[in-house]
Amino acid sequence: MAQFLNLSISVSVSGSPKPSLPFPNAVSGSALAKNPGKTSLCIKAIASNHDPSVLTSKLGAGDFSSAGRFSAVLDSSSIEVDAATEAELKENGFRSTRRTKLICTIGPATCGPEQLEALAVGGMNVARINMCHGTREWHREVIHRVRRLNEEKGYAVAIMMDTEGSEIHMGDLGGASSVKAEDGQIWTFSVRAFGSALPEHTINVNYGGFAEDVEVGDELVVDGGMVRFEVIEKIGPDVKCRCTDPGLLLPRANLTFWRDGSLVQERNAMLPTISSKDWLDIDFGIAEGVDFIAISFVKSAEVIKHLKSYIKARARDSDISVIAKIESIDSLNNLEHIIKASDGAMVARGDLGAQIPLEQVPSQQQKIVEVCRKLNKPVIVASQFLESMIEYPTPTRAEVADVSEAVRQQADALMLSGESAMGQFPEKALTVLRTVSLRIEKWWREEKHRDAMQLPGIASSFADSISEEICNSAAKMANILKADAIFVYTKTGHVASLLSRCRPDCPIFAFTTTTSVRRRLNLQWGLIPFRVSSDDSDSNLNKTFSLLKARGMIKLGDLVIAVSDTLQSIQVMNVP
Numbered sequence: 001m002a003q004f005l006n007l008s009i010s011v012s013v014s015g016s017p018k019p020s021l022p023f024p025n026a027v028s029g030s031a032l033a034k035n036p037g038k039t040s041l042c043i044k045a046i047a048s049n050h051d052p053s054v055l056t057s058k059l060g061a062g063d064f065s066s067a068g069r070f071s072a073v074l075d076s077s078s079i080e081v082d083a084a085t086e087a088e089l090k091e092n093g094f095r096s097t098r099r100t101k102l103i104c105t106i107g108p109a110t111c112g113p114e115q116l117e118a119l120a121v122g123g124m125n126v127a128r129i130n131m132c133h134g135t136r137e138w139h140r141e142v143i144h145r146v147r148r149l150n151e152e153k154g155y156a157v158a159i160m161m162d163t164e165g166s167e168i169h170m171g172d173l174g175g176a177s178s179v180k181a182e183d184g185q186i187w188t189f190s191v192r193a194f195g196s197a198l199p200e201h202t203i204n205v206n207y208g209g210f211a212e213d214v215e216v217g218d219e220l221v222v223d224g225g226m227v228r229f230e231v232i233e234k235i236g237p238d239v240k241c242r243c244t245d246p247g248l249l250l251p252r253a254n255l256t257f258w259r260d261g262s263l264v265q266e267r268n269a270m271l272p273t274i275s276s277k278d279w280l281d282i283d284f285g286i287a288e289g290v291d292f293i294a295i296s297f298v299k300s301a302e303v304i305k306h307l308k309s310y311i312k313a314r315a316r317d318s319d320i321s322v323i324a325k326i327e328s329i330d331s332l333n334n335l336e337h338i339i340k341a342s343d344g345a346m347v348a349r350g351d352l353g354a355q356i357p358l359e360q361v362p363s364q365q366q367k368i369v370e371v372c373r374k375l376n377k378p379v380i381v382a383s384q385f386l387e388s389m390i391e392y393p394t395p396t397r398a399e400v401a402d403v404s405e406a407v408r409q410q411a412d413a414l415m416l417s418g419e420s421a422m423g424q425f426p427e428k429a430l431t432v433l434r435t436v437s438l439r440i441e442k443w444w445r446e447e448k449h450r451d452a453m454q455l456p457g458i459a460s461s462f463a464d465s466i467s468e469e470i471c472n473s474a475a476k477m478a479n480i481l482k483a484d485a486i487f488v489y490t491k492t493g494h495v496a497s498l499l500s501r502c503r504p505d506c507p508i509f510a511f512t513t514t515t516s517v518r519r520r521l522n523l524q525w526g527l528i529p530f531r532v533s534s535d536d537s538d539s540n541l542n543k544t545f546s547l548l549k550a551r552g553m554i555k556l557g558d559l560v561i562a563v564s565d566t567l568q569s570i571q572v573m574n575v576p
């Protein structure tokens with residue numbers, strides 16, 4: 001059947017104000033899907049020339065069928081925005097807001113209420129807790145502190161819980177914060193339980209099959225190369241190793257072993273991606289209502305699908321997003337399937353760099369970022385951005401270049417690990433991410449490096465196709481018309497993410513009625529999430545303008561492209 005899309009563009013300029021809302025000829029997505037042959041898409045261009053009368057006339061009582069709805073939008077407290085974002089909008093204007101989102105791993109250096117608040121002020125969009133470390137009680141307290149901060153101070157910091165995964169790692173070093181391994185020293189790696197007192201030069205290993213799987217002559221690599229050992233003897237559950245590359249051993253450091261120059265992978269195949277401990281942590285995350293669950297060492301799409309249906313069954317009304325960590329050879333081999341099944345991905349360069357040659361990590365990073373963008377999934381680049389700042393107050397030039405590269409690739413988010421979890425300068429590290437992001441984004445816009453990435457269609461229905469095309473067109477219009485912002489009302493966040501995917505030159509103000517959607521949008525590139533109280537926000541654009549204007553976040557004459565998914569429209573207007 002042939003399908004027609006009639007495109008009618010009506011332009012009303014100031015001086016001839018015509019009440020134009022709601023659009024009589026606009027139809028909903030579901031109506032379109034049922035009756036695609038009779039579609040008419042209305043694109044309204046309203047250049048008001050700053051004449052408030054245009055908007056006043058549109059705000060006439062006749063435009064609102066219910067008085068209750070009207071009074072709801074009149075409530076000036078009915079718009080919530082991040083305190084840090086509001087300050088940024090007021091200070092620098094919204095053209096200069098940061099588009100790249102920032103994630104901080106919370107650890108002993110940052111778990112106090114004041115430290116968490118300092119990070120929120122410094123631009124932390126997502127707080128990550130790593131279930132590899134600390135107790136559930138410790139993590140619960142951190143989650144509650146972040147929640148309290150959101151409630152009391154108006155932030156929308158999302159929480160990401162990262163599972164431990166079935167990696168092989170060392171034990172706790174008997175409470176020591178680090179231990180030095182010297183060149184030539186003989187160390188015992190053992191799966192035995194030693195109780196509290198660990199014999200000298202002994203390391204506990206968490207994986208029962210360790211002694212069986214390694215062979216004499218294997219190379220044992222700690223944390224992707226921070227320390228290296230050679231296996232010299234196996235005695236029951238103990239494996240004797242000689243240190244060949246001295247260095248500091250840190251608690252629970254990751255272990256990989258190599259034979260004839262290749263990573264030994266068999267042991268991985270035996271281990272489930274989600275261990276029994278991970279399932280308990282996932283139950284904990286669901287009970288605490290975290291926003292994202294990141295799954296370590298994902299090997300296939302199946303495990304993600306399994307987890308997603310588990311979450312759905314356990315918490316019907318929850319909208320926890322599942323992030324696939326790409327950090328193994330298997331995950332690279334199944335990349336597209338894994339990302340399609342997930343709600344987002346993380347380039348977990350720490351472990352990835354221990355599994356593939358280091359020189360391949362940058363091209364894999366670029367590839368993963370691109371695949372995510374094409375499939376419209378948020379992507380996080382993680383690990384070692386500012387590693388030297390664990391100890392020093394300024395980054396190396398090379399670290400700044402690495403941050404710049406991820407910003408230039410337009411990844412959705414950058415993540416701090418040890419820098420914020422246990423480093424000496426967590427706030428300074430966050431400041432570096434923030435200032436470098438802002439500078440590189442600005443430079444990229446000024447240099448007009450408009451992104452040439454061809455975005456494939458990803459819609460699975462006709463209605464979805466329309467949303468997608470509206471977003472693509474709106475982003476293109478915003479660039480050509482040099483709009484100051486795109487406005488979008490979004491229920492589930494989907495339309496906002498479609499706009500973010502286009503990486504337009506201007507920021508995207510995303511209005512939602514749901515607190516959890518607002519937090520989730522905080523992970524996505526270029527989105528400034530607001531919570532509004534009215535769920536019929538499409539027809540309340542003018543009210544939104546006055547609320548934002550009253551709080552100094554937009555000003556008279558700003559050029560706004562307003563996208564409506566329900567009305568299937570794109571409006572161009574100046575803030576009256």
Ligand SMILES: Nc1ncnc2c1ncn2[C@@H]1O[C@H](COP(=O)(O)OP(=O)(O)O)[C@@H](O)[C@H]1O
Pocket residue numbers: 105106107108130132133134250252350417418419421422
């Ligand atoms: N909850 C925590 N409790 C104690 N230390 C932590 C915690 N979270 C992170 N850390 C410390 O920060 C370091 C970096 O964090 P991260 O990169 O998330 O972990 P890992 O290095 O194990 O992959 C960890 O090695 C650990 O020393």
Ligand SMILES: C=C(OP(=O)(O)O)C(=O)O
Pocket residue numbers: 130132162296327347348349350351352382383417
């Ligand atoms: C982010 C990563 O995972 P984790 O810190 O949990 O090892 C990584 O390996 O880079």
Ligand SMILES: [K+]
Pocket residue numbers: 130131132162163164165296
């Ligand atoms: K982890």
Ligand SMILES: [Mg+2]
Pocket residue numbers: 296327348350351352
């Ligand atoms: Mg990892």
